[in-house]
Amino acid sequence: MPRFFFHTQTDSRMTDFDGYELATASEARQQAIQTCGQMMIDAADAFWGSRPWSITVTNAEGLILWEIIMDGSATPASRDLT
Amino acid sequence: MMDESASANPLTAKLRTIADLSPRDSATLDRLVQDVRDIPSGGTIIDEGDRPTRIHLVLAGWVARMKYLSGGSRQITGLLLPGDFCNLHATILDEMDHSMTALVDAKVAFVAQDLLDDVLFSSRAVTRAFWWSTLLDEAIVRAWLVSVGRRSGLARVAHLFCELQVRSTRVGLATGDTMVVPLTQEQLGDATGLTSVHVNRMLRTLRDAEVIDVYRGRIRIIDSSELRRIAGFDPTYLHGPETGAGKSQHRPRG
Incomplete structure (x- = not known):
């Protein structure tokens, strides 16, 4: 099975040295997206304070296949809101 | 969210796992809980490089021992629950080699070394229980080392x-x-x-x-x-x- 590497950037950076074997490339992309979803569920406040977050998926040769980016923007109307 | 358990001294509950503590021992342990501070989620209790002047006892919430690496990554080298000391004898050391961070809103008792010493040597049962607690901390670190290395x-x-x-x-x-x-x-x-x-x-x-x-x-x-x-x-x-x-x-x- 091909090996994929998932590097994450949040308020800290995590380089994936080991990688993870998955049957297909689409499964790897799906896994990255689902992990992003859980990351946002886990830590919505931390996300807003340190966005953008991302997961970068590379193949065994180190080529970037996908980058899932989580970001948001605020408008002046939200300035006085908590 | 864990405040319901913060009423009794969690240190006493933990030490009672192995120690037969008298009501007097229990009252002595409560003396450690004087200077209680609220640490918000994500807040730092003590940072790497800081000079420790107090011993920290977690009363509520979770605290992590954190080591930050130069590349921007980090490793949690220990999880502290209520009743756990951040470092029992930290004031002996000149400078912290890691940070302590609250993972959720936490209550932490800041204890002076003199007070800790008074409590520590107040009875044989308490002294032995503290040794057990320290050996337990080391055993947990060994178990984590095995996990990261071999599991x-x-x-x-x-x-x-x-x-x-x-x-x-x-x-x-x-x-x-x-x-x-x-x-x-x-x-x-x-x-x-x-x-x-x-x-x-x-x-x-x-x-x-x-x-x-x-x-x-x-x-x-x-x-x-x-x-x-x-x-x-x-x-x-x-x-x-x-x-x-x-x-x-x-x-x-x-």
């Missing part, structure tokens, strides 16, 4: 949950099969040396196999014996009465 990703996560269940139960944070585990999947990764993606996958594997159920900061252990089998969990290193009889049977001889 599969699935076994690492399972092993951590098995350990947390025993530790949470001691201080009244687990009710039956359900315990509070306020760790994000990223923090679980930082504690087990796995990526968030790997942790996500492992949690799903455990959930799909109906071994555990994970929901908003809580974990329910559905099949405890299966979780322990996956982890290769032998609770001997947690040195308490709940480690069970016959535990030496599966220890290889020679």
